[in-house]
Amino acid sequence: MLITSLENDKIKKCLKLRDKKYRDLYNEFLVEGEHLVIEAYRSGLLEEILILEDEVTILDAPITYVSNDIIKALSTLETPSHIFGLCKKKEENNDLGKRILMLDRVQDPGNIGTIIRSSKAFGIDTLVLGEGCCDLYNEKVIRSTQGNGFHMNIVTGNLMEIIKDLKDKEIPILGTNVEYGEDIRNLTSRDKECFCLVMGNEGRGVSKEILDICDKFIYIEMDSHVESLNVGVATSILLYELNRK
Amino acid sequence: MLITSLENDKIKKCLKLRDKKYRDLYNEFLVEGEHLVIEAYRSGLLEEILILEDEVTILDAPITYVSNDIIKALSTLETPSHIFGLCKKKEENNDLGKRILMLDRVQDPGNIGTIIRSSKAFGIDTLVLGEGCCDLYNEKVIRSTQGNGFHMNIVTGNLMEIIKDLKDKEIPILGTNVEYGEDIRNLTSRDKECFCLVMGNEGRGVSKEILDICDKFIYIEMDSHVESLNVGVATSILLYELNRK
Structure with a gap:
């Protein structure tokens, strides 16, 4: 699937995740850049990859392709990454250890x-x-x-x-x-x-x-x-x- | 002396001091807020105080009063301080110690x-x-x-x-x-x-x-x-x- 509109519901949700209020509401967060997406994948937190159309990833996760305009809107960096990860928050373990x-x-x-x-x-x-x-x-x-x-x-x-x-x-x-x-x-x-x-x-x-x-x-x-x-x-x-x- | 114009030469210089290029050229820098002005004074680096009109300081240094507009222009903080210090850079001691x-x-x-x-x-x-x-x-x-x-x-x-x-x-x-x-x-x-x-x-x-x-x-x-x-x-x-x- 290729998303090109900022009005798309998934993109609107991703943008909202910049606010703690919505991260708490959806129990999700967004990470930017290959390193963080890989770390989220390794930790079992990655739910979905958003990636610039024509780019590839070897990670085994649902993929959504997005246009360059979407990438720019999602990015918080001066030089936007081409890959984002939509992640679920990590579960808290109430056994705190010693x-x-x-x-x-x-x-x-x-x-x-x-x-x-x-x-x-x-x-x-x-x-x-x-x-x-x-x-x-x-x-x-x-x-x-x-x-x-x-x-x-x-x-x-x-x-x-x-x-x-x-x-x-x-x-x-x-x-x-x-x-x-x-x-x-x-x-x-x-x-x-x-x-x-x-x-x-x-x-x-x-x-x-x-x-x-x-x-x-x-x-x-x-x-x-x-x-x-x-x-x-x-x-x-x-x-x-x-x-x- | 009270300065109210952003076109004043002293104010223009102070604004330029945000750039390293001008700090190097003039061998000076600007600090914002009472704590830093006092520390600069204690270190013998304070050359001049710029302070909001009607405010007072007990520091023994040349004082220039400025309008609220000048304060806002000089400040880099969300809540501007009412006092700034124009300081000379510290001399470098070539005896580096051990x-x-x-x-x-x-x-x-x-x-x-x-x-x-x-x-x-x-x-x-x-x-x-x-x-x-x-x-x-x-x-x-x-x-x-x-x-x-x-x-x-x-x-x-x-x-x-x-x-x-x-x-x-x-x-x-x-x-x-x-x-x-x-x-x-x-x-x-x-x-x-x-x-x-x-x-x-x-x-x-x-x-x-x-x-x-x-x-x-x-x-x-x-x-x-x-x-x-x-x-x-x-x-x-x-x-x-x-x-x-």
Whole structure:
């Protein structure tokens, strides 16, 4: 099938998927470019390929051919890709494992993307995104993760409720605090086996109600006159240390 | 003095400073917002304040009052600040010290900014930006550093020439390589006292001619199936380890 009209229902839906509201409604999202389409395919999330007429793909998925005008309309890049993937959202696994990272109102898509890549790199079982975090299926987040997020368990929800469940399972909640925290280098192997690390908003940090119920605080040793590290960097260094044998 | 016309020479110059070409020509740059103006003042880089008429500042610098229309024209933010600082570029100190970070064609302003913050946090003496790196005085870099870059030595130049000088001074050049590099955790105190770490472009890494003359390669241990960390994160973890006593 070749689609040439922007009024086509499928194309209209694909364009709507730029908004979180419609991604939530349809439980779908759109990815652009061969690398991301392949990653979505490998993760079993790819439902359909939209590809420029006359182009080919070796992926085993339903294919819709589209005109150059449609490609341009769908693209969010300066140089549009010739292939898009219509994908279903990944199912959330409620078994969070024992090495959990939780983000409280982290809003920058680049930071979320960086943190997903580092979570994969340093053996995190589940990433929990609280209300107020940037949407996982935001196009910039997906681009910045290069598809890594498709391969790990990421759940969304109310952080206070999830923390309550974790406490019932005796998983320690870790916050960060430079003044009365413990140097991350002094954590024991036992500390590193089982934890839920909470990291917070770029400007405001972790919300008070969560800090109040943390079981332990840690910090990264550094020159004292620097205000703070980028949240993606701070999280990554903590995960790197928590993965240190 | 109150300026209300966009045709005013000073305002025209300030607007031009958005382009690297003019920043290089005038050896000046513009910062927006109270925090950055104060940081520029503290670093001795602030030449003049431009402020919305009727607003006040306690900083001891020449002041020019401007109309709201001028503020809107100068601003690059959704919500314009009421204060701008016209600054001279920081002088480059050719004594690079013994703990040097060198960036080869790192192009994303956010990554440069993140790396500057981490360099300050982990005791780097000098950051060297090679040709092809994003400009230090790019507005996004300055915003992302929150003014930290004003307080550290940052030099620009031809990396091959600078490396030749460093080799004459017997400073080891460190590259990264997962296949035949050494785990960063195994470096000695001596390794950490004196080095020039080279990090490369987001997609292409460090250029071959530089890799060919590196004295040692290091890597970060992580789950093997992840393609790579964000360059800002990778650099920050290496600097964190190189700062470990």
